[in-house]
Amino acid sequence: MSRPTLASLASELAVSRQTISNVLNAPHRVKPATRERVQAAIAAAGYRPSAAARQLRTQRSMNLGMRLLPATDGINGAILDRFLHALTEAAQSAGYRLTLFCAESDEEEIRQYEQLLDVAGLDGFILTSSTPDDARTRWLHARGTAFAVFGRPWDSAGQPVAADHPWVDVDGAAGTEGSVKMLLAQGHTRIGFLGWHTGSPVGNDRRLGWKRAMSAAGYGQDLVTLNVEAEDTVAGGAAGTAVLASRGATAMVCSSDSLALGAMGQLRESRPGAFLRGGGPAGPDGQAAVVGFDDTPVAAALGLSSVAQPVEEAARHVIRVLTHELDGSGASLLSRGEGPERQLLLAPRVVERIPLPLAAP
């Protein structure tokens, strides 16, 4: 059976194309009996208007905006790049294009929103992070602009807070909790946490999972000394690991792969053989262990265990929920009122790897 079109549906139902368009976009204009008949036929036929037809009809730009954050060291930046690729593909499948812009601050991002709405007629925005007491989401909400956020809302104290807008996030605490459980299963008990020195809700959330798992396993007594904060770089990871090792940690759960890479290098360098032959700060099987976060290409290349975020799934859901907002009542009729979850917390996955024997004993 060929795909139904507006014309074939109109012909089948003996109504005008305008009537079908009205049922989709302005149902109040259509007599209830006709509306129900058309809605039933639409649902039965699985008709979806084409992107081009929809654009002409709705006068929308079919264009979504997103601020491109400054390039980071490339290790941690890899995750946002994967998000961008998946987002572009998902948007395009839904008939939307993606417009990128830069901003130096959240305030400038808001000025860009204003200009992109007024001058370029963008339909909505994707935010790739959420800041405490976020002025951007407040502004978009007040203006009545559709948007969706990759990141949960936080209050001004950095605690999770309820909000009305659509968001998708990954449960960071569940990720570090999983890392600790993996290390406990390997026999480690002195498991340190190597986090970011700049406090952030995302960083706090990752620390929380470590604390939770350590306490649940009965190792809650040393959480203060085993918690170290460092600059989010390879050098920062090495420095923080030196401190943790001096406090007897045999394993480290890190907030990022940059930190984990530094940890790995520091352990190998400062305690020759610790990693592969035992001795030094080593766990039960003679190995110190490091787990990163974000499962970047560096982690995969070096055999570093890391927490993998389902970034592509998050991107697809962001587009799903945002286009649902934009399509409004027409789309919800098509899907019989069942929209995508407006707020979704995805579970990450710990990828366990054996470090590459870059130098044999």
Next chain:
Amino acid sequence: MSRPTLASLASELAVSRQTISNVLNAPHRVKPATRERVQAAIAAAGYRPSAAARQLRTQRSMNLGMRLLPATDGINGAILDRFLHALTEAAQSAGYRLTLFCAESDEEEIRQYEQLLDVAGLDGFILTSSTPDDARTRWLHARGTAFAVFGRPWDSAGQPVAADHPWVDVDGAAGTEGSVKMLLAQGHTRIGFLGWHTGSPVGNDRRLGWKRAMSAAGYGQDLVTLNVEAEDTVAGGAAGTAVLASRGATAMVCSSDSLALGAMGQLRESRPGAFLRGGGPAGPDGQAAVVGFDDTPVAAALGLSSVAQPVEEAARHVIRVLTHELDGSGASLLSRGEGPERQLLLAPRVVERIPLPLAAP
């Protein structure tokens, strides 16, 4: 002195704002004497119309399109991500936004061009690669659409060819030539080349630089045995290196950091101590040496020497030359006829690093 505006210029010259606009956008409509007087004042005052004013006046979308290539392994993909960031920033500084789209093939990319021009009214396109006998540049040229390419044009045999359109590229052969010279200076003479197994003009160009430098130094006799091709992955690099090492190579120039990372791991694993203590396939100072290409974050993190492409400079020049095409005669009046170079080959730089002693002897 405050920045001149259209209004202040009009007042100073005692002409209407429309006259100044005509001088910029439709000079044939203005009497020669007036035109020359306005042009001189514009040049003297350094007046540049604001982006918003220009958009209203020219009815352009101020929107440039670019195909986002599929995410690669993240090691080699890092360079295109840096390009994208720099491009977005440069475009925005010039008053343009960047619209991303996906395509599975060059043919689909052309269909996207057509739709983006007709439906979204895009002003021009950026191409991030150049394929032999490129159908996309032919299409854009025939349609009269402004575009600029990151990548030289190649003929159907993959040889450099002259073309009319603007492009920016990095001289890959100069990069591998520089790598060979660095290794020769370290005392290596049996320097292998580890390239991509899928033939490509870019890959051939990188091989060419190695050949040129080896021949010039009088080591041209073994170029056939010291040239190995592999899949562009870490595993491919390890496999290719095993072959090169068996042929007595003490150093490897690689077409990518993925290959170089595999080479580094293979050398360390198969010949314990070769890297740091001498023995095995080792150069004059007791070390085997590997040079990558693209200077990715992985190379920086691991102390891997690599060829750095001036990607940000390339992105800025792409925008410079493309906006110059778009601004046409108005802009060239402002810059007194001196436009940016329409075709520019940038020199890369070899970054020499000492490998991190991930495991001490």
